[in-house]
Structure formats: C-alpha cells, structure tokens
Amino acid sequence: MNRVVHPIEQESYRRLRARLDTSHFPPLTRAVVERVVHSAADLEYASDLVMDEGELVAAHAALHAGAPVVTDVEMVAAGITRRETVCRLGEAKSGASLTRSAHAVRLAYEEVGPGALWVIGCAPTALEELLALDVSPALVVGLPVGFVGAAESKAALRESGLPAVSNVSEKGGSAVAAAALNALLYHPVPPASEEIL
Numbered sequence: 001m002n003r004v005v006h007p008i009e010q011e012s013y014r015r016l017r018a019r020l021d022t023s024h025f026p027p028l029t030r031a032v033v034e035r036v037v038h039s040a041a042d043l044e045y046a047s048d049l050v051m052d053e054g055e056l057v058a059a060h061a062a063l064h065a066g067a068p069v070v071t072d073v074e075m076v077a078a079g080i081t082r083r084e085t086v087c088r089l090g091e092a093k094s095g096a097s098l099t100r101s102a103h104a105v106r107l108a109y110e111e112v113g114p115g116a117l118w119v120i121g122c123a124p125t126a127l128e129e130l131l132a133l134d135v136s137p138a139l140v141v142g143l144p145v146g147f148v149g150a151a152e153s154k155a156a157l158r159e160s161g162l163p164a165v166s167n168v169s170e171k172g173g174s175a176v177a178a179a180a181l182n183a184l185l186y187h188p189v190p191p192a193s194e195e196i197l
Helices: 007-019 027-040 053-064 074-079 100-112 124-132 150-160 174-186
Strands: 069-071 117-120 139-142 164-167
Touching: 007 027, 027 053, 027 174, 053 117, 053 139, 053 174, 069 074, 069 100, 069 174, 074 174, 100 124, 117 124, 117 174, 124 139, 124 150, 139 150, 139 174, 150 164
Parallel strands: 069 117, 117 139, 139 164
Antiparallel strands: none
16 A cells, blocks of 8 residues: 655655755665755765665565564654554663663564564663664664763664664654654555566
C-alpha cells in the first residue's frame, strides 16, 4: 500500500531541498538524511549523520521482510508509523549497576533475538547495553541525545562495526531516531530483480 503524503509535507521537503543539496547521497542515505533533517528542521544533520549505504540496503530488506523493530522508549515507538514495535521499558527495573533503559534492552533481546532493528533515541545507557550484548542486529539506529554519554555511546557504536545509523554530535532524540527508521519504512521495496535505485 502506497503512503499518501500530505501537501504540507510535500512543501516542507521542497523547501528543505531548496536549502540543502542532497542529490549526491545514495538513495537510502538520502532518504534517511532528508527525513531526519525534516523531523528536526536542522540542516546540520546532513553533515553530522554517519551511515553506510550497503548496510542500509541490507537493513531495508530485513525490515520489509518482517524483522522486529525494538525501541528504547515509548516516545520513539510512538514516532514509528506503519509498524509494530517492541519496547520493554515498562517492565524494566533499575539496579545498582544497571539503568532501567539498559534492563529494557536485555528484556527486549530475550524477546526478539538476533536480526532485529534497534532504534535508540533517548538513553545512551540503552545503546551501551546493546553494544555489551551479542545481539547481531540488522541495524542499530543509535541517536540518543544528551550531554552525558550520548556522543561517547555513538562513537562506541561506530567503532563496534555493527551496521548502524549514528551521528557525531550530542544531539539526537526520539523524533530523529524514529525518523531514521521511518525513512527505511517509507522507501519503496524494489522488485526482486532490481536493486534499490
């Protein structure tokens, strides 16, 4: 089923592209950059985001084949449209050496196993816990926000070698993390005989 794009969103993208040339990005990278920039009205994300087109192609295929989507908080889950998500923060408990967000990651991994797409937009400790586990993800959207641990956890994600979307700075958040995942959801699935153009 094709997604109907509201005229306001069409005009917003027209204005975005008038101010930011994204034509040099490969297709899925461009989709992610534009949707993140659109979600935050922040053109700086175009140079702040880090991702690999080949990893996005594989993640796009996994997502559209039904791989689970896990979020760190309900605000990220609420921003992801057209797809059910797993968020275990409601059942998670904090402990002496474990934040509630980190425990939620453990609980979610017990539920979904390897091959999921993880969308972290709030808690750096959730991303740190994800990196400590051997989750074998299809993709990690690691865009937590904050002055404590956010940039460091994203740097660790990039160093991990896991397929990922991240950014270099401290900014991020639920809206931009959801937007990155939605970009993959909204991008059309090519016929079986074609690559993503």
